[in-house]
Structure formats: structure tokens, C-alpha cells
Amino acid sequence: MTHSLFISDLHLAPGRPATTDSFFGFLKGPAAQAEALYILGDLFEYWIGDDDLSDPFNASVAEALGALSRRGVAVNLMQGNRDVLMGDEFAGRCGGRLLADPAILDLYGKPTLVMHGDTLCTDDVEYMKWRAKARDPAFQARFLGQPIPERKRLIVGMRQKSEEHKQGQSPAIMDVAKPTVERILRDFNYPRLIHGHTHRPARHVHRIDGHDCERWVLTDWYGSGGYLRCDASGCTVTAL
Numbered sequence: 383m384t385h386s387l388f389i390s391d392l393h394l395a396p397g398r399p400a401t402t403d404s405f406f407g408f409l410k411g412p413a414a415q416a417e418a419l420y421i422l423g424d425l426f427e428y429w430i431g432d433d434d435l436s437d438p439f440n441a442s443v444a445e446a447l448g449a450l451s452r453r454g455v456a457v458n459l460m461q462g463n464r465d466v467l468m469g470d471e472f473a474g475r476c477g478g479r480l481l482a483d484p485a486i487l488d489l490y491g492k493p494t495l496v497m498h499g500d501t502l503c504t505d506d507v508e509y510m511k512w513r514a515k516a517r518d519p520a521f522q523a524r525f526l527g528q529p530i531p532e533r534k535r536l537i538v539g540m541r542q543k544s545e546e547h548k549q550g551q552s553p554a555i556m557d558v559a560k561p562t563v564e565r566i567l568r569d570f571n572y573p574r575l576i577h578g579h580t581h582r583p584a585r586h587v588h589r590i591d592g593h594d595c596e597r598w599v600l601t602d603w604y605g606s607g608g609y610l611r612c613d614a615s616g617c618t619v620t621a622l
Contacts, residue, residue: 385613386418386489390498390578391602393464395427396439401603404622405443409450412609412620416455422578422600423462423483423498428541430533431526432471444475451477460485462498462579466516467526486570490614495570499579499599502558502566508547509556557582564588567595574617576600576610583608583619 394402413419425443434440451457457478461468473480484497504510515521525533548556557580567575572593583601587594598617601608608621 383613383615384417384490385611386420387413387416388420388422388496388576388598388600388610388612389603389607390422390462390600391424391581392421392607393424393427393603394439394443398427401607402439402443404603404607406446408607408609408622409446412611413450413455414453416611418456418458419450420458420460420481420496420576422460422496422576423500424464424578425459425462425468426465428537429465429468429472430530430537431467432469433526434530434533435472435475444472447476447478460496460498463500463513463516467522484566484570486573489574489612492614493571493573494612495566495573495575497575497577499558499577502562502577503556503580504559504562505555505557512544556580560588563597564590567593574598576612576617578602585617585619 392401392405394405435444447457457476458481459468459473459476459478460481460483468480470480481496483501484495487494487496500509500513525536528536563575567573567588567590572590572595575595575597578600580599581602582599584599586597586599588597596617598610600610601619606622608619611618611620
């Protein structure tokens with residue numbers, strides 16, 4: 383049956399070779415049988431700009447996705463909070479397209495909203511402030527104006543501050559805010575919702591204005607990894 387696959391939060395990095403190998407195996411195996419692959423953010427642990435595509439590790443990921451695209455699988459990419467600087471040049475090297483966040487799909491007759499998921503975590507006020515700053519064009523221009531080695535040094539410091547912030551927050555604050563989820567489901571006329579970011583894989587059903595809306599939270603790849611498979615009959619989770 384024709385189907386599409388959804389993944390997020392792989393956090394690929396040279397220091398995590400087992401995860402990279404699993405990802406390459408996934409692209410040659412389950413993903414190669416799909417009509418489309420959707421990567422909903424945080425493909426990389428960090429991304430300092432598309433001008434770093436000459437890096438061998440980055441180039442190997444782009445080539446693996448390009449090979450999938452050449453097999454006829456539609457490759458769809460979305461920026462996450464770790465790879466907010468991923469752009470059209472990287473997407474082009476992958477033979478894919480960059481999706482807006484959020485994006486609405488007609489998925490085998492079922493309206494489906496896809497997001498990275500961080501915009502749903504509105505209770506984490508400090509993170510939302512940082513998100514706005516990180517996506518400010520002037521801030522990005524200043525960052526991209528730095529030499530690549532300096533950008534890598536800066537990103538390590540940003541990641542350290544992010545980890546310190548998370549350690550000081552309750553798990554509930556870093557999860558999605560229910561009112562925000564309900565608002566966006568209303569705004570998009572009660573679709574199915576698929577997102578990542580929270581690292582809390584689950585299927586939820588939100589009862590809103592008489593509508594039952596599925597919300598699928600994708601797994602991260604810090605453990606064995608996995609994917610969501612959707613076809614005309616619905617969605618199912620598969621672990622690698």
C-alpha cells in the first residue's frame with residue numbers, strides 16, 4: 383500500500399556513528415519502499431549553515447538523502463531548533479524540498495498538520511524568547527557572517543546553555559501546552575497532527591469542539607530510533 387514515513391530528532395553528529403549508520407540503513411531499507419519521507423526537524427545535532435556542506439559528514443548525509451530521492455522517494459525537510467539554519471541549498475543537495483513550519487498535507491485523504499513541535503511548548507517562556515532570537519534574520523546574518531570555525535565554537539556554547547536551561551526546568555514546562563495544541567488544531571480545521579521535538583513519543587487524541595484529533599509525537603533517535611508510517615488506513619509506529 384502507498385505510504386509515507388515520518389521521522390524527527392535524529393541529532394546526527396560525527397560523534398554518534400551508530401545513529402548515523404542506523405539512519406543510512408533506514409534510508410536503504412524502509413524509506414526506499416515509501417512514497418515520501420518527512421523529516422520534521424533536528425536531523426542534525428547542529429547546523430551552522432549550508433556553506434558547511436563541504437564537511438565530509440554533512441556531505442555524506444546529503445548524498446544518502448540524494449540517493450533516496452533518485453530512487454523516486456519524495457524527500458521533505460523541516461527545520462528544527464537544532465538546525466534552524468538548514469536552507470534551500472542543503473535541501474537541493476538532498477534532492478528534496480524545505481517545508482514551512484507548520485505545513486498542512488493532504489495525506490491519503492486525511493488533512494494532516496506537520497510541525498517540528500517547539501512552537502507548541504509555549505509554557506517554556508525562556509525557550510520561546512530564544513527561538514524568536516534564533517530566527518531573527520539580523521541575528522542569523524551576524525552568525526553566518528562569522529568564519530566556520532568560529533560558528534562551530536559559538537554553537538557549542540549555545541548548546542551548553544541550552545542543556546543548562548533544560549536541567550533547571552520541570553518536564554511539564556518543556557512539554558506541549560494543551561491550550562496551544564487545541565488552538566492550532568482549531569486554526570487548521572481539526573486535522574491530524576504529527577510533530578517531534580519533545581522526545582515523548584505517543585499517540586494522543588484531543589476532543590475539540592466535537593472533533594477527535596489525533597496527535598502523533600515522533601520518537602527521537604537517541605536510543606534505537608523509529609518512524610511513523612501513514613497510509614490511507616491510518617498511522618502506525620515502527621521501532622528500528
